[in-house]
Amino acid sequence: MAEREVDIAILGAGSAGLSAFRAASRHTDSVALIDPGPLGTTCARVGCMPSKLLIAAAEAAHAVHEAPLFGVHPGPLRIDGREVMARVRSERDRFVGFVLDDIAAIEARHRIEGRARFTGPQRLRVDLNDGGTLDLHARRVVIATGSHPALPAEWRAALGERLIVNDDVFDWQDLPASIAVVGAGTIGLELAQALHRLGVRVRLLGRGTKVGPLSDPELQALGATVFEAALPLQREAAVTSVEREGGGVRVRWHTPQGEHEESFDLLLAATGRTPNIEALAPAAAGLTLDEHGVPAFDPHTLQIGRGPVFIAGDVNVDRPLLHEAADEGLIAGDSAGRSLTAGLDALPPQPRRTPLAIVFSDPQIALAGLSHRQLCAAGTRFGTGRVSFANQGRSRVIARNVGALHVYGELGTRRLLGAELLGPAAEHLAHLLAWSIQRGETVDAALAQPFYHPVIEEGLRTALRELRKALDARATQPCEGCEPGE
Template identity: 65%
Template sequence: MQERKVEVAIIGAGSAGLSAWRAAREHSDKVVVIDAGPLGTTCARVGCMPSKLLIAAADAAHRAQHAGAFGIDVQGVRIDGRRVMQRVKSERDRFVGFVLEDMDRSIEDENLLCGRARFVADGVLRVQGPGLDVQVQAERIVIATGSRPDAPAAWRSALGERLIVNDDVFDWTDLPASVAVIGTGVLGQEIAQALHRLGVRVRLLGRGAGVGPLTDPALAALAGELFDAALPLHREAELLDLARDGDGVSLHWRTPGGEHRERFDFLLAATGRRANIDVLGLENTSLPLDAHGTPRFDPLTLQVEGAPVFIAGDANRDRPLLHEAADEGRIAGGNAGRWPALEQGLRRTPLTIAFCEPQIAIAGQSHTALRAAHTAFATGAVSFVDQGRSRVMGVNAGALHVYATPDSRRLLGAEMLGPAAEHIGHLLAWSVQRGETVDTALEQPFYHPVIEEGLRTALRDLRRKLDTATPCEGCTPGD
């Protein structure tokens, strides 16, 4: 076994790890990146990009099939699953290639260890891979190991390769005839709707009454209604039994409407993700762990309590989103590089987007977060049912709620279900981060006719409520 001493070791070459590498190298030349592969980041390989490619194909099919609303009859729409998946994988590979090219340019071969890292003691890692067995003694360490889909072991035992996770979808060469999706979070919702629009027989099952990330009760209820109509959705579903059935899967579940039995080609488990820290040998260190086995850390510096160790990205379970992972990697890598001096990094306004239809966005503080903090706030609302440009485009569904504090009139956050939520969510996140008030936001230009005029309507409603002292939510702590 070889031995190597470095100033900074970064475990993981995903979005957080690569950002950490760039930041650490500004302070030290003795930095290594360790990754067991495959390289290319979760986002590019099996996450953000291939899922949006699948959604883009589904949206194209949906528009063709529903062009009749505009007086345009499209005849003979045929979805070629092989060509759909060929484009998804081809474009996915291009995105992965860009990441690999950037790594080749920025990381010297001797500073990239392709193997699996495991702590053997504080500050000491053993890295093993094909033809590699090296013990790395690092003065500082960044844990940026990401996360992986988590599915119950009992399901895997019962179903074998007929149980899949979202990563597996992007290995398909053709679309299957049928898929059951369990989990109504963002991943389950996006993939289920995309497959449904591409002609796959889909059932989306969720344990709760909600679907997607919305926390505002009125919007969550509206989301249930709209997605009930948009795809075969079974909310409040209790899974009674699952079994392998030849080259497929048999499911038995119960909803408030009764019991259901159906056979599918695959069961896709969209039941959450697990941080990749359980294989790091943290038990061999003195790092303090929380109830989930995650090292306790400062969210502003990313330092693990009392140690020259930093944790960034999905590994810390804080904000599992790519832009947050990149920010956290930059903070963690910079602090590891400049150790023992530490700087609090910029934590941006929270922003969550779901690329279903209608789209979902949460910008700034959510309704639940405001209530939990006993923050007094007023709500401005708009429905997109009669919003001008939305009706023109035939996407007039959903609503937007904007929140502001009564005393300073400062914007706190918003939740939205509707057209162009990915864009309006950005506008609102920028306004919240700049500390804008309702009044300064309304001073900005709004072109006509655009969907963003719906945002102006919600802001005007919010201003009216603040001006007329309309009772606000959360005005009484614990209400």
């Protein structure tokens, strides 16, 4: 058995791990990047990039379907599933190739191909891909092992290969004829709508009443109405049984309206993700996991307690998004590196960027800054500015006049705090809002910026004007219609 000592061991070569490696390498040359493969990051291989490729195909199909609204009448729509998936796989592989090139550029002495687990607080055993074993002593460890889809064991036993997760979709050679999607969060909503628009018979089953990540009650209700009209969706659907039926699956579920059942080629479980930490034997490192399977950590240093282990990216289930994983990797790698000389007891906190999340549904969903739920839970005194896109000029011109935007501002300071939106160009509006929030702008400063005509951003101006009115009118009133913890 081989042995080795390093200053910093980084477990995982995804977005967080690669960022952590770069940051740690600024402090020491004794860094090991450990990953069993396959390499290529979750985003590039099975996440944000291939899913957007599928969504782009769906948007092209939908544009043909909607063209007669403008007096444009194309010929009969024909969707070739093999061609759709060939482009998805080809472009996906191109994106993965860029990541593989970055990893290959890292000197071989820093890369270890194998699966690691703790044998002590600063000791790791790595089962190497070549069959060997390596005992590694690391002064600091960064856990950046990501997460995996959560699957009910009984479904896997009953359905076998007919039960899939989003990772499996992007290796398809062709589109299926039908699919049940369980889970109406970001992944389930995006894939269900894309497949529906590509001619697949889809049924989206959501356990709760909401669709996607919106927390503002008004927007939750609007979102449910919009998406129930846009695709076959059933909310408050509890799956009661699944079984193989010939070459497909039979799904039964219960809703307040009664019992339902339907047959499909496949069942796609979009029921959440689980952090990849149990297999690391965290107890051997003295790490105690909470009910979510994650140890307590400082979000501004990514340090677990005051110990030598740091945790970054999807594995800590804090902000499971690519840009956040990359930022967390930088923070964790830098903190680990700094602690080599500064010690573990007084690491300086590092700033975090304003939260920003986007769902590439149609209409898009986006959250910037603090959500309605977070503001209410904190007891923040805030006002809300609202705009509907139903009659917003540019939105009507392009026939994308669905949805609404709510922007929140603090009573007293008038600072922008957050926003939730459902509507056209949400990915762009959310960026503008996130930048304003991070700069600490007031509603008055935001309204002083230029707005062209006619553009969708004029809807944001309307919401900001309404927010200004709300703050002016309610300067001495309490939190708007909410209590702490709501």
